[in-house]
Amino acid sequence: MTGMGKLFLISAPSGAGKTTLVRKVLNRFKSLFYSVSHTTRSPRKNEQDSVDYFFISLEEFERKISQDHWLEWAKVHDNYYGTSKKFVRNCLGKGWDLLLDIDIQGARQIMDSDLDLVSIFIMPPSFEILFQRLENRGTDSREVIARRLENAKLEMTQKDMYQYVVVNDDLDEAIEELCSIFEKEIAQP
Template sequence: MSNLFIVAAPSGCGKTSLVKALIEKTKNLCVSVSHTTRAARSGEVHGENYFFVSKNEFDEINNNNGFIESACVFDNHYGSAKQTVKDLLTQNQDVILEIDWQGARQVEKFFSGIISIFIIPPSIEALRERLTDRGQDNPTIIERRMKDAVSEMQHYDEFDYLVVNDDFDIALNELSTIIHSQRLNIEQQSIKHQDLLKALIG
């Protein structure tokens, strides 16, 4: 029985780096690769970081109800393909969706039993510093991202878990704990060890 996790965070909170490290240290855990209309950044690979598509290609999938969630962020479109997620879940993989709070609401209409995690920075000052230091955006865009971050963080209480990314290793350990605790719940363990349980108690 596979799990579907949602990991959301404002831009600059380190979500992508945390999820990448989590995948590397956790067996049978993967990220569902989203589609986007934005241009690939340096080092990004089609089909690995995103499926980079044109606006027309994106609209075609969307018009055929092919996305379980989609959003327009900073004038670019993003979407999680329904078939991609279903295929991964049937391969005995736990799946992570890296989406925002609005996407989380949409996904809950398609899948039940989702485990959602929201990541926040240790302070507003730390978030601004991270956005500035990564050197990807001009001051106008940074201010826009800061404003949007405050708006996004107001929805933290719609999620199951809250992780503060102050110390990277601590935040990573907390994410790992959430994943493994879910795998140890009674429903998961009853299915995994049904033969043992039958032998023990008849």
């Protein structure tokens, strides 16, 4: 019989490079599964249902809240986001290692659960560099960037609740540091 899989949780402020790092880890560790979240927001251009998110209605999401369906959930900018408790427990029960890319609010809920997990926080090298990265994206207005920076300040004060902190200063070094954490943790029963 297969043992329990490992649950990995990664959080970061917007612009810290989490998405890029998560992609690199998933490419390197083929046995690692990515947990797809549910959301009530509309799909963006090029997003696919059940690949990027499970897109569901507001009514269905709220019904699932009342049914204790979510391992974690949050309402962000008038849209709900959540992770299915059943999906996570099924994957882990099959012995699959599972990666959750999740915000701090959701991370705290999962850390308060009975699940054994490995938690990793991705830090930008500095607040100034974070600002530059957000501005260079060219996707957000000044107001949105300002809100993301305010959120980032709060999120970065929470880094100590994570087992590991990886500073994404040099991308190649951050990838290697993150992958070494996965190698070490996956090797441990």
